Amino acid sequence: MQEIISYLEENKNRFLLELKEFLAIPSVSTKPENKQEVRRCAEWITAHLTALGMQNTRIHETDGHPLVYSEWLGEPAKPAVLLYGHYDVQPAEPLELWTSPPFEATIRDGNLFGRGATDDKGQTFIHFKALEAYLKTLKKLPVNLKLIIEGEEEIGSPHLAPFIEKHQELLKADLAVISDTPFFAKGVPSICYGLRGIVYMQIEVVGPNRDLHSGSYGGAVHNPIQALAEIMAQLHDRNGRITIPGFYDEVRRLSKKEREAYRQLPWREAKYTKDLGVRQLYGEKGYTALERLWVRPTLDCNGIWGGYTGEGAKTVIPSQASAKISMRLVPDQQPEKIARAFEKFVKKIAPKTIQVSIQCLNLAEPALTSIDSPGVKAAMAALEKGFGKQPLYQREGGSIPVVSHFKKILGLDTVLLGFGLPNENAHAPDEFINLENFFGGMKTTAHFYDELARQINKR
Numbered sequence: 155m156q157e158i159i160s161y162l163e164e165n166k167n168r169f170l171l172e173l174k175e176f177l178a179i180p181s182v183s184t185k186p187e188n189k190q191e192v193r194r195c196a197e198w199i200t201a202h203l204t205a206l207g208m209q210n211t212r213i214h215e216t217d218g219h220p221l222v223y224s225e226w227l228g229e230p231a232k233p234a235v236l237l238y239g240h241y242d243v244q245p246a247e248p249l250e251l252w253t254s255p256p257f258e259a260t261i262r263d264g265n266l267f268g269r270g271a272t273d274d275k276g277q278t279f280i281h282f283k284a285l286e287a288y289l290k291t292l293k294k295l296p297v298n299l300k301l302i303i304e305g306e307e308e309i310g311s312p313h314l315a316p317f318i319e320k321h322q323e324l325l326k327a328d329l330a331v332i333s334d335t336p337f338f339a340k341g342v343p344s345i346c347y348g349l350r351g352i353v354y355m356q357i358e359v360v361g362p363n364r365d366l367h368s369g370s371y372g373g374a375v376h377n378p379i380q381a382l383a384e385i386m387a388q389l390h391d392r393n394g395r396i397t398i399p400g401f402y403d404e405v406r407r408l409s410k411k412e413r414e415a416y417r418q419l420p421w422r423e424a425k426y427t428k429d430l431g432v433r434q435l436y437g438e439k440g441y442t443a444l445e446r447l448w449v450r451p452t453l454d455c456n457g458i459w460g461g462y463t464g465e466g467a468k469t470v471i472p473s474q475a476s477a478k479i480s481m482r483l484v485p486d487q488q489p490e491k492i493a494r495a496f497e498k499f500v501k502k503i504a505p506k507t508i509q510v511s512i513q514c515l516n517l518a519e520p521a522l523t524s525i526d527s528p529g530v531k532a533a534m535a536a537l538e539k540g541f542g543k544q545p546l547y548q549r550e551g552g553s554i555p556v557v558s559h560f561k562k563i564l565g566l567d568t569v570l571l572g573f574g575l576p577n578e579n580a581h582a583p584d585e586f587i588n589l590e591n592f593f594g595g596m597k598t599t600a601h602f603y604d605e606l607a608r609q610i611n612k613r
């Protein structure tokens with residue numbers, strides 16, 4: 155291992171320059187105008203993986219953005235690992251809130267700032283460099299490796315399940331690994347064993363057939379913004395519970411053991427509250443904040459618009475108003491069922507004065523992965539070697555759609571070996587990756603593949 159670790163140590167500066175190049179490509183999957191940039195990013199990865207010694211690296215077309223497949227299969231007797239990452243990023247807007255430009259990565263105070271720095275280009279790149287270290291020094295990997303790096307994760311991976319279905323033989327492996335989650339806290343490494351699912355809906359409320367003078371017409375018609383606000387306000391009750399009938403039917407109860415384990419975690423509500431700058435926290439009654447984040451489902455408005463939002467006063471009753479709503483789901487809620495229940499309920503409570511239309515934008519299932527697997531054992535040992543501390547077990551509130559696809563289609567458990575930090579501003583202005591975690595992540599990943607070969611052969 156010494157040779158590998160020295161290689162990682164000696165090439166740190168070059169790694170930073172390469173990551174900056176990767177981050178400079180604005181691969182924003184949700185924006186049609188960035189389509190070519192998304193493809194350019196897939197091409198960059200293909201060239202990069204080829205140069206570092208991976209084999210059979212190529213772009214696979216999908217009905218959406220391309221994905222990159224690559225492999226190294228030089229040890230037929232050893233286990234095979236399926237590594238997943240995503241090279242697409244969220245939009246960088248609002249641009250004026252960035253301290254340095256989002257696509258010109260910049261280092262400040264031991265952190266590298268840029269869109270995708272932690273989610274997920276930076277974390278995916280950590281693996282690239284661990285693989286490079288093996289392939290450039292020992293000319294081989296400790297395990298067989300198959301990679302898929304996709305370009306549509308941030309829009310719900312709409313074309314990934316068909317790809318996996320079609321290429322089951324190609325993707326056959328002993329386990330999957332993803333680095334796209336944060337540590338519990340800085341200096342507190344963790345293994346994540348649960349993710350929430352998601353249902354993302356959009357509501358459009360239409361009132362009069364045109365915008366109206368709010369003096370001439372105010373009092374005669376139902377303002378669509380008000381009607382939308384009335385709908386929104388009915389989606390939670392006073393206890394912070396979601397009012398959609400059947401919403402909680404399939405929610406798995408939290409076990410005493412898990413509850414107790416979460417209470418033992420080094421987490422303080424006062425500190426969390428202060429850090430977020432809120433006066434107090436909010437959420438479903440009867441649960442702690444960590445429980446509400448990890449094991450309870452939620453409903454949030456992500457955007458709401460209508461009428462005049464420019465400078466100054468314009469007196470207008472708009473013809474339309476809209477909202478984007480996400481629901482985070484936990485085992486065993488089913489996204490399709492929840493989407494239908496949402497639609498039915500919103501239609502039922504919508505005032506008769508307006509027309510409402512509802513669209514589902516994306517879906518992902520919640521996921522739980524086993525913590526007794528050899529993959530998790532290897533990850534625990536590797537994190538201890540890479541960061542000098544025994545990791546904690548935790549869940550997360552975010553979603554990674556592929557985890558349930560791997561389980562359902564390929565029968566694979568995924569090890570969520572993330573190197574982010576909870577405050578790295580993923581999806582927000584000034585996203586960054588902490589450089590200690592970035593370089594520590596490379597060492598850990600190198601140890602992980604090495605440990606894995608031993609853990610799996612022990613079986």
Ligand code: BES
Pocket residue numbers: 273274307308309310311334335336352516517518550551552553554555
């Ligand atoms: N890296 C995140 C997932 C994540 C976030 C894991 C926070 C753990 C903690 C991922 O890239 C992401 O943001 N996913 C989207 C998926 C959605 C668009 C289907 C999400 O969770 O909003």
Ligand code: ZN
Pocket residue numbers: 240273274307334
């Ligand atoms: Zn991500």
